[in-house]
Each structure stands twice: as structure tokens, then as C-alpha cells.
Amino acid sequence: MDESVQISNCHPALLALLIIAGCQTQTGTPYVTEGTFAEICESLPGEENAKLRLSDVSDDWFQVYEVSEGVYSIVEPYQFQETISHLILGEQRAVLFDTGLGLLPIRPVVERITSLPVSVLNSHTHYDHVGGNAEFSSVLAIDSEYTKANMSGFEHSRVEYDLTPEAFCNGPPEGADVSTFYTKPWKASRYIEDGEILNLGGRTLEVLHVPGHTPDATALLDAENGLLFTGDTFYDAELWLFVPESNLDDYGRSISRLANLESNVKYLLGAHRSARVDAGRLRQVEAAFQKLRSGRFTGDAGSGDPLIFRIDGVEFVTAQPVLDGKQGDISNGGSGLDTWP
Numbered sequence: 001m002d003e004s005v006q007i008s009n010c011h012p013a014l015l016a017l018l019i020i021a022g023c024q025t026q027t028g029t030p031y032v033t034e035g036t037f038a039e040i041c042e043s044l045p046g047e048e049n050a051k052l053r054l055s056d057v058s059d060d061w062f063q064v065y066e067v068s069e070g071v072y073s074i075v076e077p078y079q080f081q082e083t084i085s086h087l088i089l090g091e092q093r094a095v096l097f098d099t100g101l102g103l104l105p106i107r108p109v110v111e112r113i114t115s116l117p118v119s120v121l122n123s124h125t126h127y128d129h130v131g132g133n134a135e136f137s138s139v140l141a142i143d144s145e146y147t148k149a150n151m152s153g154f155e156h157s158r159v160e161y162d163l164t165p166e167a168f169c170n171g172p173p174e175g176a177d178v179s180t181f182y183t184k185p186w187k188a189s190r191y192i193e194d195g196e197i198l199n200l201g202g203r204t205l206e207v208l209h210v211p212g213h214t215p216d217a218t219a220l221l222d223a224e225n226g227l228l229f230t231g232d233t234f235y236d237a238e239l240w241l242f243v244p245e246s247n248l249d250d251y252g253r254s255i256s257r258l259a260n261l262e263s264n265v266k267y268l269l270g271a272h273r274s275a276r277v278d279a280g281r282l283r284q285v286e287a288a289f290q291k292l293r294s295g296r297f298t299g300d301a302g303s304g305d306p307l308i309f310r311i312d313g314v315e316f317v318t319a320q321p322v323l324d325g326k327q328g329d330i331s332n333g334g335s336g337l338d339t340w341p
């Protein structure tokens with residue numbers, strides 16, 4: 001094994017994440033110990049977000065940063081997903097790229113920022129990015145069976161692992177009932193395709209369908225302003241390729257596609273943890289991912305347990321069936337928390 005690579009089951013640095021992975025102990029209870037998320041809570045807003053100016057439209061749950069002129073990142077830092085939705089303004093209309101966890105409504109936050117008509121588009125349809133979709137009448141979506149299955153929402157039992165006391169910095173937000181919480185169903189008002197240009201008036205966004213993390217993973221390129229919104233294909237934390245709908249062949253093609261755009265981009269805007277990081281990271285991820293796929297590194301997989309690979313400073317969380325190229329049953333979609341049987 002290469003010295004730069006460590007493989008383990010249930011890596012302690014990822015305890016918080018593994019709550020949602022449902023990483024199981026022998027007794028079948030969620031794997032939770034004294035977590036690193038508590039440490040992350042102590043260090044909020046985190047190194048990258050601390051460099052940004054916090055907007056005064058922020059509130060006790062949503063932290064809003066203006067990350068580029070007319071682009072607002074709406075961060076939910078106090079739940080361990082540290083989910084980020086990005087509101088991108090043109091002169092005539094706006095796109096909300098993801099709608100967050102849905103524990104509290106996001107639309108009032110959006111309305112504090114802009115009065116423009118807003119269309120939602122999701123970086124992918126895992127539960128932590130579609131929580132507020134039902135609050136909007138204009139929702140653009142990738143035309144896939146997986147996406148359509150996810151439109152029916154996620155019942156409580158599919159998201160409850162993310163609602164344990166350990167999943168929050170200071171407990172759930174006031175006004176959210178975590179004992180009954182579920183993701184509301186939503187509808188697409190229009191389907192979009194790879195390569196489509198969204199014209200917001202004075203700003204254009206190119207839709208990039210980049211499957212891998214999920215079949216419907218999508219990125220957005222604002223070429224003129226040097227912004228690449230990467231969703232969960234890249235964000236500034238451990239990269240998840242764990243769930244039954246993840247596909248490593250697709251991911252490899254997608255990360256290379258995005259890496260090829262990187263030299264013309266100034267900032268990467270992912271969907272977790274850091275609202276904005278400098279471009280330059282995608283080539284690193286691509287190279288590390290190629291090492292992961294080389295087959296030189298194998299872990300002793302437990303059934304369904306995540307495998308963590310740390311390669312040259314990039315961390316991937318995957319699972320043996322994904323490494324083996326298996327595809328789980330996604331006829332019911334995937335919440336992002338559904339594990340291998």
C-alpha cells in the first residue's frame with residue numbers, strides 16, 4: 001500500500017458523516033461516538049467561510065455570504081451536513097441552486113435577498129439539497145427516472161439518522177420538529193439537459209450534467225464570472241461516493257470534465273462546508289481518484305460499511321459494492337442516506 005493512502009472502516013475523523021451512512025456496529029445501532037462534528041461546531045464558521053463577509057440577511061440558522069457580485073451562498077452550518085445552497089442573481093431572474101435541508105423554510109431567506117423571480121435547480125436530489133423545493137413553483141430538473149422517484153419526497157424513516165442530537169451543534173433549530181420531519185414532495189416545472197444555457201439577464205449559466213455522486217448530479221458554469229458550482233461532485237470535505245446510486249465510472253468522467261474547465265475558473269462553489277474555495281482543487285481530486293481506481297488499493301470491506309480512502313490530501317468515502325461497479329436498486333430514488341442492503 002502506498003504510504004499516502006490509508007484505508008479503514010469507520011474512520012474516526014468521519015464520525016459525524018457516518019451517522020448518516022448508517023455505519024453499523026455489531027448490534028446494528030448507528031455508529032456514533034464522541035464526534036468530530038462537535039469539534040467542527042467549535043471552529044465555525046471554518047477557515048474558508050471566515051474569509052467571507054457574513055451578510056446581514058443571515059439569521060440563527062442560515063448563514064449567508066456574498067461570495068461574488070450577485071451570488072449568495074446560504075449555509076446551514078449547525079447540522080453536520082453543513083449544506084450550502086447558492087442563490088445566483090441576474091438582472092431579470094435568479095436561480096437557486098439547491099434548497100437546503102428543509103428543517104426551516106429557505107424561501108424567506110431568498111426573499112430577503114432578492115425580489116426577482118426565482119427558479120430552483122438542484123445539484124442533485126439527495127434529501128439535504130431538495131428540502132425547500134416544495135416552497136417554489138418554478139423548479140428545473142434533470143429528466144431522469146432517479147430524479148422523478150425522488151420528487152415524491154423522503155419519509156421520516158429515510159432521514160431520521162441525520163436528526164439525532166449528535167447531528168446538530170446546539171440541537172435542532174427552533175420551529176423544526178425532528179421527531180416527525182420528512183422531505184415534502186415537489187414537482188418539476190420544466191426539464192433541462194446537459195449543455196443548456198440559462199439566461200438570467202446579464203448572466204448566463206451553463207448546465208453540466210455530471211453523474212457519479214448520483215445519476216442526476218449537475219454543475220453550473222458561470223464562465224464570464226469565473227464561477228463553477230460543483231454540487232457534491234466536489235466540495236471542501238470528504239467526498240461521498242458511498243450510496244447505492246453512486247457510480248465510479250461516471251464520477252471519473254465527470255470529475256475530469258470539470259477539471260478541464262478549471263483553468264478558466266476563479267472559484268469553486270460546492271454544496272457542503274465551504275461556500276467558496278479557490279480553483280485548483282479539481283485536478284488534485286481527479287489525480288487522487290485515478291489512484292483510487294487503479295486497483296492497487298483494496299480495503300477489507302464489511303458488507304455495506306463505508307471505506308475511506310485518503311489519497312494525496314483528498315478523502316473519498318465509498319463502499320465495496322460501489323468499487324465493484326454494482327448499482328443498487330434506485331427505483332425508489334435515493335435520499336443520500338439509504339445504505340446498501
Ligand SMILES: [Zn+2]
Nearest residue numbers: 126128232271
Ligand atoms: Zn450533499
